[in-house]
Amino acid sequence: MDVEGYRTKFKKDLDALVDHLFHRIWPPSRVSYRIWPKNLTYREVNEEYASHIKKLSEKIMEWLSERLGLRREALKEGLGGEAVEYLMKINYYPPCSDQDLVVGAPVHTDVGPITFLVANEVSGLQAFKDNHWIDTKCTTSGIIVIISDQFREKRSTDAEKDEKKTVEMKDEEKKQNVVYGKQQEQQIKKPVVCGIASLGYDHIEILGNNKKLLHYFGLNFILIDLSVLLSGVPAFTMPQPDEAMSVLDEKASELERMSNGKYKSAEHRATMDKEKTRMSWPVFVESSLDHEFGSLPELITGDDNAPKFKPFVYKDYKVRKLKKLALD
């Protein structure tokens, strides 16, 4: 599960290549210099950058911990303390003049807890907020901080839907086979609307006892395909027992992990410029692969604040995230 090294993505619709290089910059014991470009200045600059990014990241994590009413060290400790890793990615987007809007990095949230991004002087990074794409300000004197999934995971896919609409509408085949929310396990095509009923256990005989298709709540009813609900289509429900209603509320809203519901991961994408090459350098903060994390114990303070997510070993979590598999 190591992503270090060069990757190239061919954007066939544009006849363009987008290049990426991944390499760790911290901790020193996890740095493979053979992957770094062979250039002394590169090494010096990146080592210095790593030490600054680590300091900045730890400071921001302290502030984020304090905002949660926790000890300053809480989030860093929850991520694995000094074993926390910093993974640099270099994105290279060539100029692309084909269309008005060319997406170089499709809508996504980053996998770890937090990302730090700098870019060259070409704008392109956009964040999805209030149903709109907002251009981030292009600056060479600041660092963009992106709250990512390990702190809080957003499962509704409004931005993803929006992007599919604008970018993929041309592609007839895809249009017919779009799997909303990309739940590969469930393979559900996008419904226009979702109606939720209560069914008795006797329906298991007809529908099959397939956990990928059925979610069981309480003792006396079944809800089918909550993934539909998570895909952001309008949903209506017949009156449900309180217990079921609270599960629906929870599933329909954004899901969170380490902050047990307090922070929100930012959906973003990168567009390509018509004339200029764009480069960006995100640094992803990550737990080490064998580290187990979950909602921080300090945030679990009784029934109201019971842990909302099961703990994960970071490696399993990352694999599932990258393959877009369910995490519950």
Ligand SMILES: O=C(O)CCC(=O)C(=O)O
């Ligand atoms: O290029 C950018 O500005 C964003 C890249 C990004 O979000 C990523 O690589 O995860």
Ligand SMILES: [Fe+2]
């Ligand atoms: Fe990203």
